[in-house]
Amino acid sequence: MPTCLIDPNIERKVMSGFKFPLGVYPVEAMTPRIGYTAEFEPEDVAEDMGDWEAWPDQYVFDIVVPADRVEPLWQQLFAMMPGRVFPIIDYIGHDAYREIDPYMAYEPIGKEKVTNALRQYRPFFFEDGMVGFGAVSEEPFFYIFVDEHKITTVRVEPEYRARVERLLEAFEIPEIQEPAGADAAAHEHRSILITSTDRPDLISGDEILERMRDSWRLVLNVDPDTNVDDEAQPLGITPWQCLARFSTDQIPHEQYAHVVLTADCLRRAEELTQDTVIKRANPDGDWFDVMVISANRMTNDQANDLLTNTLKSKPIPKNALEEETVLKFRVSDPVSGSD
Template sequence: MDPVARCKVDTSIERVAIGDVQFPLGVYPVEKMEAVQGYAVEFESTDLDADPIDGDAALEQWPDRYVYDIVVSAPRLWHLCLRLISMMPPRFYPILDYIGHDAFREIDPYISYDLIPQDRFLDGVRRYRPFLMEDGMCGFGAMSEEPFMYFFVDEHKIVTVRIEPAMKERLDRLLETFGLREIAEPAGADAAAHEHRSVLVTPDDEPDMLSADEVVEWLREEWRLTLNVDPEVNADDAGRPLGYTPFRCIVRWPGAAGAYRHTEVLVVAQCLAEAEDLTFDACATIETTPDATEESPAIVSADRLTAAQLAEFLGHDRPDAVEYEQTSAVLRMRNLDES
């Protein structure tokens, strides 16, 4: 990974504040509300949730735990996250949510099935701090099993922590150092009508600044994240089956000196797994470049499209100008700008 890759916030965005609560740049209330810092805590017994790191509910469940919902002013979120990460063991499972581009899924949920060292996780958090702390389109966190601890900063920058009972006193002391008290109803941006927005900029004169999509691409690589959806099922968020669906897949090709190039592949497939197979088969027909390395190409995104979106990508003015057979097929391949 590029050691200088980083991201930058749009400094023209004004931060919204209510009382002593400053909101993240990427999510803010659009109606009057009373914002309140603090935390609520309750006990959850072991039979309420299955382990999210493994989708099989028959496997080991979460233990008895306390769950905290924490609201803190945006400028203090960074320091709270560092303290929470310090409570984790040396290796744990990272988590990332991203409000991406899939037409039929609101949030792309990523998890790691590999234990990642704490220093690697921290490196990503530090490098992409503007995105993770301020952007209204993402959430991140981590989970460990021994000891059990889960923390997640959602897209509203509300912090949820789940811990085993033996760790409760330690977390209470940590929150006390931030002047946070247990209250009935902490109130952040999600307590009222609110808006989300992306806050990153990629100035032409600063080519090393990454977009939100590029940050997600690199975090997937560094944290070994996998899209946590069933690749054999093609349904929308309401569970309605979609059948044959257009997909836009982006493939990253490795090159010399850490350079990469990207290819866009438009396919029609019955599910994500088939879309990826079609994409790799199509890419197998591309001749390698002289600067190619032994590293294999990787699909960095595979988003489903509506008919209107497909028409736009294919350069048609009207959605009804595009028709595709109800069968699996590769519609188009094209090279994108190198990144």
């Protein structure tokens, strides 16, 4: 069974007795403060949920606790939610123009799937500085999110306020004006997982995310028809590095295709990847199953570095930034990553 393991060389940062997560820690002096804030948000100013129905009136709790208390707090809060929830993941991925990849489920799943995944990949979810996770329910509205700093945000309808406050009191977490975790100072994020060719069962954060996309039915929650940066500035045609998982009637076990291309939006990058894999990996097959796992934009310099890492490689041709172009294609083994 796939699992993950913490790099034993990573040391935990502790300040004033406060244990920070292994994957996110301050790089300057600070005074961490355990506690929570609670604020009321009426429906008309609640955060935009895109395709979701408007959020109701709600109380918002932001909760800071040491790393060794994040998991038990999550477990007790999650127990308050109904049996089916919509999972959420934020991942600090590899896109050159987007800091965080936001994934959401648009179909509810049983809570046991969330609990089983958190148990199987516990170091990743509760210690790694590259991932945040959570869940939301609609009836009743209940939102829990543990961000990449391992700070917990809870949003509940007013009638649930007292229940949450009683739980926080039981955990001896005080209400204070300014709780302070790793994000209250200059800080760094890092992945804390270790992999090894001798241990194929140990998988990386990227591989865990792939499995969660399958199990939790997650969708990348960005506009697929535009190509903008985090400041909403249009980028036009950019280089993309795409990864697709596929199987064929001739080779039924899963393989991975790596495609470098240029495109003007996520949808076109995924469509070009699918078309390229079908044409090059299974031109004569009867059936074909292909899924694009990731599509990350690159800067021109990053793309040139990737394209010129072998003797036969060439940099990006000028016309590739003027029209969609497939620049590189290779197939790798799902375990070793070799051609």
